[in-house]
Amino acid sequence: MDKIIPAEAFTIFISSPSGLDTERSIVMEEIGALSDRQLHPKAPALSVVTWPHDIAAGAGYYGQLVINRQVADYDILVCLVGTRMGTPTPRANSGTEEEFDGAIEAMLSGRSVQVLLFFSNVPAKPQNLDPNQLLLVRAFREKASRLGVLYHTYDDYEAFRHLFQVSLREACELLSNNAVPNQYCPTLDEGFTESHSQTILLGNVFLGTRETGPQRADSHIISLAEYRRSDVCLTGTFTCSSAYFRFGFKYYDSREPLFIVGTVQTVGQNIVVHIGKNTDKPTWFVTSHRAGYRMGPNVILEGMEEPTVTRFALDIRSSGIVTLSLDDKQIYETFFPLDGIPNLAILAWGDEHEYYCEIRDLKLHVCLRPDIQK
Numbered sequence: 309m310d311k312i313i314p315a316e317a318f319t320i321f322i323s324s325p326s327g328l329d330t331e332r333s334i335v336m337e338e339i340g341a342l343s344d345r346q347l348h349p350k351a352p353a354l355s356v357v358t359w360p361h362d363i364a365a366g367a368g369y370y371g372q373l374v375i376n377r378q379v380a381d382y383d384i385l386v387c388l389v390g391t392r393m394g395t396p397t398p399r400a401n402s403g404t405e406e407e408f409d410g411a412i413e414a415m416l417s418g419r420s421v422q423v424l425l426f427f428s429n430v431p432a433k434p435q436n437l438d439p440n441q442l443l444l445v446r447a448f449r450e451k452a453s454r455l456g457v458l459y460h461t462y463d464d465y466e467a468f469r470h471l472f473q474v475s476l477r478e479a480c481e482l483l484s485n486n487a488v489p490n491q492y493c494p495t496l497d498e499g500f501t502e503s504h505s506q507t508i509l510l511g512n513v514f515l516g517t518r519e520t521g522p523q524r525a526d527s528h529i530i531s532l533a534e535y536r537r538s539d540v541c542l543t544g545t546f547t548c549s550s551a552y553f554r555f556g557f558k559y560y561d562s563r564e565p566l567f568i569v570g571t572v573q574t575v576g577q578n579i580v581v582h583i584g585k586n587t588d589k590p591t592w593f594v595t596s597h598r599a600g601y602r603m604g605p606n607v608i609l610e611g612m613e614e615p616t617v618t619r620f621a622l623d624i625r626s627s628g629i630v631t632l633s634l635d636d637k638q639i640y641e642t643f644f645p646l647d648g649i650p651n652l653a654i655l656a657w658g659d660e661h662e663y664y665c666e667i668r669d670l671k672l673h674v675c676l677r678p679d680i681q682k
Contacts, residue, residue, distance in 0.1 A: 317353040318483055321382035323407040325394035328428065334469050335386055342476060354480070357382060384479050385411040385421065386472075390428040392441035393448060401444045401565045408448075409563035412455055412533070412649055422479035425452055425459035426468060440569075443520055451562065451651075455533055510544075510670035515555075515656035517663055522567045523554075525657035528667075531562070532624075532650040535674050542622045542652065544670040548585075549614070552661035556582020556595075557622050559630060561648030572657055573600040577648060581632050581640045582655065583609065590614055594632075594639050609639060624652070 322335055336356065343354045387408050394402035400409055414421045427449060452459055460475070462468040515526040532540060546555060558566065560578030568574050580597040584606075592612040596603045612618075612634070621633045628645035631638055656665045 317355060318383040318480060319355050319357060319381065320384045320386060321357045321407070322386045322388070323404050324388035325390065325392050325402060325404050327392065328388045328390050330465055331388050331390075331426070331428065331468060334465060335388070335472060338469065338472050338476060342473075342480070383421065383483055384476075385423050386476075387411075387423065387425045388428070389426070389445055389448065390430075391432050391437055391445065393444040396565060396568070400563050401448065405448055406563060408452070409649065412457075413563070420483060422483060423457055424472070424475045424479060425457055426471065427459060427461045428468075429461050429463045430465070439520060447566065450529065451531070455531055455562075505673065505675040508672040508674065510672060513654060513667040513670055515654070515665045515667070517658055521657070522570050523572055523657040523659050524661075524663075525567065525572050525655060527566060527656075528654040529566070530652045530654070530672065532652055533562070536650050537626055539626050539675045540624050541673040542620075542624075542670070543673065544620060545668050546618045546620055546665065547616065547668070548656075548663065548665040550585075550658065550661070550663040550665070551587045552585060552658055553656065553663040553665060554582050554584040554658065555656045555665050556580060556584075557632070558653040558655055559624060559644065559646065560651055560653070561646060562651035563648055566651075566653055572655060573597055575600045577646060579630065579642060579644050580655070581630075581642075583612075583634070583639075585614075587661070596640060596642070598642070598644075603642075607639075609634070622652075624650075 320339060322332060324332060339354055339356055385407065387404060389404065394404055397403055397406050400406035408423070408425070411421050411423050427445070449459070460471045462471055510530070513528045515528065517524045518526045521527075530542070542557075548555060558572070558578055558580045560566070560574075561576065564576040564578060565574055566572075573580065576599060578599060581594065582596075583592050583594050585592050590613045592609045592614075593606040594609060595606050615635075619635050621636075623629075623631045623633070628643050630640075630642050630644050632640040654667060656663060
């Protein structure tokens with residue numbers, strides 16, 4: 309009897325930090341069960357790639373690159389996250405997060421990749437919990453939401469099994485029907501005006517001392533993934549009466565960490581520009597960094613002595629020009645073409661000092677370039 313060859317074959321890559329062996333076993337069981345039920349000749353074959361069983365040894369700039377090269381062509385990413393993210397890589401807070409970012413990058417390039425993301429809420433022993441890892445898990449969950457990824461949270465293993473069954477069937481169906489719209493490809497929104505511009509109201513943001521953040525930093529992240537080929541401008545008003553503060557913006561590739569241990573500055577593809585004030589002087593100054601390196605000394609902002617309210621405009625052009633203005637006066641300009649998935653973080657920190665900053669009437673103005681207005 310001739311062997312029946314399925315019309316399609318889907319590759320599933322399972323990504324997770326350590327400590328989720330039960331979930332990984334359930335995933336393998338359910339993939340096998342679905343394959344057994346799909347007896348129709350045209351039903352897709354399902355193959356699984358996992359670390360470390362299906363990854364060959366190799367060499368690269370760092371270990372995660374070896375994995376990335378070998379799993380570049382999967383159709384479904386199953387991403388499992390518990391109480392920790394794992395070991396940081398040069399591009400992300402963990403290998404799992406870098407693999408997730410790779411799936412988003414694949415979507416940006418037009419591939420029909422399905423992402424099945426699950427967060428565990430199964431009770432864990434308190435002595436096994438790392439506050440810093442929990443902070444990274446929360447940041448990852450928030451990033452997934454900003455990128456438009458619908459994830460599931462489960463309280464026990466049977467709930468996870470059911471959620472995974474439903475999600476896997478739906479993913480295979482969408483791939484089989486080739487009905488997976490790429491939400492990250494820029495399209496002209498119906499709400500755009502004739503000038504192809506849009507203003508998104510972001511409300512008010514309040515940033516203050518956080519003991520768990522490096523340099524007591526607090527942040528508010530705005531995903532720019534869907535606007536990566538557009539001109540954007542973030543506007544609002546800033547108020548801070550603290551004796552010491554740092555307030556500014558980090559424009560960076562979202563595959564890279566926002567912070568590292570001990571500092572808000574990180575190596576990689578990013579720029580940071582911030583205004584600040586010290587306790588011994590009333591004047592404000594501006595400072596900029598690129599890839600973690602300071603770009604010259606502080607520049608005093610003449611006439612900026614404890615103003616009550618300051619208007620700001622951070623302008624990011626698709627051409628790579630980035631400028632920052634305060635009260636209609638430009639205080640910073642650089643050329644920074646970002647070729648990854650862009651994120652914009654509003655940052656505030658106080659080092660050893662207490663601080664509180666108010667950012668009000670926050671708006672994101674988006675203007676599509678003519679060549680993508682189709």
